[in-house]
Amino acid sequence: MSTGGVPIDLVLRKPRPARPELVVLCDVSGSVAGFSHFTLLLVDALRQQFSRVRVFAFIDTTDEVTHLFGPDADLAVAIQRITREAGVYTRDGHSDYGNAFVSFTEQFHNVLSPRSSLLVLGDGRTNYRDPATDVLAHMVTASRHAHWLNPEPKHLWNSGDSAVSRYQEVITMHECRSAKQLAAVIDQLLPV
Template sequence: SYSAYQALKAMELGTLQGRLLAGLLAPHGDDPSPAQQQVAKSLAAQKIAQLRRMVEGETKRRTAEQLGREHVQMYGIPQLAENVEFLRASGDQLRQMRRVVAPLARVLAARLAARRRRARAGAIDLRRTLRRSMSTGGVPIDMVLRKPRPARPELVVLCDMSGSVAGFSHFTLLLVHALRQQFSRVRVFAFIDSTDEVTHMFGADADLAVVIQRITREAAVFTRDGHSDYGNAFVSFTEKFPGVLTPRSSLLILGDGRTNYRDPAAALLAHLVTASRHAHWLNPEPRHLWGSGDSAVPRYEDVITMHECRSAKQLAAVIDQLLPV
């Protein structure tokens, strides 16, 4: 059978985009202007997007040709958007999935509000209860409950923007943006082989589809050959953004943990986890593939809690559990 995900991964779109960008900038010499860099990045991103659509269309055609029309009719029935697997989703399916972000965010916010109302009941404030009951001699006792202060943590997101998991990262960032009011602060960092902060792109009124395109064009997410490099991403995050993680921070990492056989820097990840209040990793790959090939997931699992998030439905269930009360 033909899989768009497997084909795109084998093509290493990140590497292709890096080479294409280098070719577009070559005529401008060793010191291209910011405007020339911007135009080249935009054109490179457009060409890679076109290639992705061509591969998706070709894999569909070949699957239908190989398996026959009856099979396609039987198994090609559109799934509900929230049940489609991120790594197998076509461009059209990913666009449909983005439409469920707002409803999912409303449901999650409502559940969180209910949990917070229950949590606000609080414990008995004994000192204030005794003081208030003195005027009645203790009969009846007027109970006073503590009002816990909602300690909404800061959220720090580290997301892999490489071609193989881009759809998953895009969707998750959309959902996080929709839930941003549940956190005291949200900071977003993107990477392929190097990390750059992209928080400033996520304004309250920002067009999120445009933001995702801007990240690929404008952010310094690859400085080497464009291959995913989690180890170097963690190194560059630590060097360029020291002090971002604090005991108030919740760290959320998005990606498949495939390092192209490079140093995964698991010890450095352990340091990031220790510096945070909470740390979780959301992985769009099926659990049975973790550790296969160039996957460094088993080493990462030793230092951080990892969750399988293959579909929007599964992702929403995980985030529902992780949202701060």
């Protein structure tokens, strides 16, 4: 009894927070193509901050495109290949967020978990189709964090075929038109 019968106070290190998984769901339709490409480049640059990054693209249906963004991939070529090779549309080639969310949950139902952060990229313009907010709500609930980056100026949200106000009821939406705004959102996804 080297401590003379006095209990020892163990001092343990604080556990390091686990690196989250990132799930990116990206609208690659014509109206947001430039923003999507910029954001995918940034997400690729942030790979080391996440334990796993999975990228899904959609126009009216969803397909996984993670394999196009491997460590040695030419990102410009990968982005071009999405619209040529990925199964991102099955109908008329116009955005259909509702159908894209449904196809995501049907095909990739095990992707979202309490360890994952969901990042939706798009303008929320549904072409007057069903926005499937109930499906998005399920996706948000299945994730630890969920954020939506919208490249449109806020004053255009909810105009025309935009379903932004309905989506804002279930997910935190951010206007994201600059690298500074994007960095602020990514900061929220990273562990403290």
